[in-house]
Amino acid sequence: MRTAGSPAATPATHIVGPVPVLARLAGLAAVVAGLLLLLGRFPPYVDVGGVQVSPPHGPLDIAAVLLWPGSIAAAGVSVILGRLPRLGLAVLAASGAVAIGLSAGELYQLQDADSHRGVEIFFGQRLVTSSLQPLAGVWVQLTAYILLVVVLVLTLLSWSGTTMDDAGDFDGQRPRVMGLSALTGLIGALAVAARPQDVPDQVLQSVTGFRTTVEVPGEVSLLDRLGLDLLGGALLAVAVFAVALLAATWRPRLAAVGGLAGLAAYFLSAGLLLLLETGRYADVVAAPGGWLHLLAGVGFAGLAGYCLRAGGRTPPDRIPVPVRRK
Numbered sequence: 001m002r003t004a005g006s007p008a009a010t011p012a013t014h015i016v017g018p019v020p021v022l023a024r025l026a027g028l029a030a031v032v033a034g035l036l037l038l039l040g041r042f043p044p045y046v047d048v049g050g051v052q053v054s055p056p057h058g059p060l061d062i063a064a065v066l067l068w069p070g071s072i073a074a075a076g077v078s079v080i081l082g083r084l085p086r087l088g089l090a091v092l093a094a095s096g097a098v099a100i101g102l103s104a105g106e107l108y109q110l111q112d113a114d115s116h117r118g119v120e121i122f123f124g125q126r127l128v129t130s131s132l133q134p135l136a137g138v139w140v141q142l143t144a145y146i147l148l149v150v151v152l153v154l155t156l157l158s159w160s161g162t163t164m165d166d167a168g169d170f171d172g173q174r175p176r177v178m179g180l181s182a183l184t185g186l187i188g189a190l191a192v193a194a195r196p197q198d199v200p201d202q203v204l205q206s207v208t209g210f211r212t213t214v215e216v217p218g219e220v221s222l223l224d225r226l227g228l229d230l231l232g233g234a235l236l237a238v239a240v241f242a243v244a245l246l247a248a249t250w251r252p253r254l255a256a257v258g259g260l261a262g263l264a265a266y267f268l269s270a271g272l273l274l275l276l277e278t279g280r281y282a283d284v285v286a287a288p289g290g291w292l293h294l295l296a297g298v299g300f301a302g303l304a305g306y307c308l309r310a311g312g313r314t315p316p317d318r319i320p321v322p323v324r325r326k
Contacts, residue, residue, distance in 0.1 A: 001091035014252060019082040023089060028094050029147055030076030037069035039241045045137030046109055048120075048127040049085035055123050055137065056280065064272035068095070072148070075258065086164040089155050090250055090258025091265075094243045096152025098266050101192075101236025103145035107226040115227055121197050122162025124277030124284050166252035173310055176301065177256065178248035183243025184299035188267060189237040191292035193222035196274050198287040221289075244300070253307060260304035267297030290299040 022229070041055045055061070075091035078084060108115075113132040120129055222233045241261065247259030271293030278286045 003246050013264075014254065015163065015165045016082070016084065019079065019085045019157065020161040021157045022154050022158035023085060023162050024080050026092055026151045026158060027076035027079030027088065029151045029154065030095075031073045031081070033071030033144045033151060034069040034076065034146040036140055036147065037072070038065060040137055040140035040144060041065050041141040043136035043140065045141075046122060046135055047131075048122060049130045049132075051063060051125075051127060052128070052135065053122045053125060056276065058276075061273065061276055064269055064276060065118060067269035067272070068265045071095075071262065075262070084164065084254055085162050086159070086250070086252065087258040088253040089159060089162060090247065090255040091262040092148075092151050093159075094247065094259045094262030095266065096148045096150075096155060097239040097243050098236060098263070099152070100150035101232045101233070101234070101239055103142060103149060104235055105232030106138060106142040106145055106226050108232060109227075110134050110142075111228065117226065121199075124197070124281045126199055126281075126283060150275075158204075159262075161202045164252055164255070166254070170253035170307070170310060171231040174248050174256075177307060180303055181244040181248045181260065184296060184303060185241040187292060187299060188240040188244065188263065188296035191267065191271075191289055191296050192233055192237040192240060194289035195221045195277055195287040195293055196289035196293070197284050199283055199285070240296075257304050257307045260307065264297050264300035264304055265291050267300060269297075271297050297309075 027163045042057065044052045044054045046053050071091055072095050073279065075088035078088035079092070110131075116129040116132055118129060119126060121127075143306075153176075222237065225233055241257060243263060247256050247263075248255050250259055270292060274290040274293060275286055278284050278290065
């Protein structure tokens with residue numbers, strides 16, 4: 001019979017032991033952060049030049065939004081319940097690392113109009129930032145991101161004390177997964193750095209009859225951003241690449257699955273939202289960054305699925321040796 005403090009083997013041959021209090025606190029904070037990320041889509045986000053901008057609330061938009069907060073909340077619940085805790089903690093670690101860059105980008109929205117570019121895109125709407133006032137949506141999103149950063153700290157503090165391991169049959173495939181993760185992480189970093197949305201050039205008819213092309217500014221690439229927006233984008237790109245590399249080394253195998261799944265949920269959610277927004281307005285189109293978000297999300301999801309299903313041979317020192325009876 002298993003005692004309260006002794007580890008036990010699950011049917012999937014994973015050894016699961018007691019879950020520290022810090023890990024359960026991380027799970028609880030993650031559930032709250034996931035709810036805030038979802039609720040932040042409903043109140044007005046920002047007032048730009050007298051126009052209140054709110055995120056779209058269509059069924060497809062909500063479905064796309066749910067991908068990332070839903071995975072965060074589900075991972076938090078699994079940690080609280082002690083069900084494969086390092087799998088859940090890995091999802092939370094990846095999401096918390098991403099939130100570092102997102103929180104800096106959200107702080108950019110709290111700055112006055114003088115710190116912004118003259119024209120910016122908010123949820124697919126191209127608006128002139130003659131004046132800018134953050135509303136409830138900004139504060140809810142910022143609170144969720146900061147809470148996810150706290151979750152990351154709690155996860156790092158509780159990781160070593162959380163008992164979960166396997167037979168090590170995946171260790172031989174980790175170098176291959178790390179190489180593929182590095183490639184996918186590079187795509188994710190490029191997705192963050194590239195221009196996500198663009199505005200088609202407007203062709204105007206002049207008085208003399210000649211057609212003139214006028215470039216209208218839209219979203220910009222990472223190097224063209226300003227202040228906290230630049231810092232947030234740089235931190236996000238670094239976090240994505242670092243987590244992609246480290247996730248392949250996390251033990252047990254399901255921890256690697258969790259880290260990659262956390263990145264997949266973020267990129268798929270962000271990419272789908274970008275495409276939905278650009279399809280809603282005629283003067284905004286998807287740029288390379290938007291498509292790269294989807295490509296990175298599919299890549300991370302494929303790697304997570306591969307790690308979930310893959311298994312190598314059990315190391316020789318862990319193969320049970322049959323004992324002959326005399």
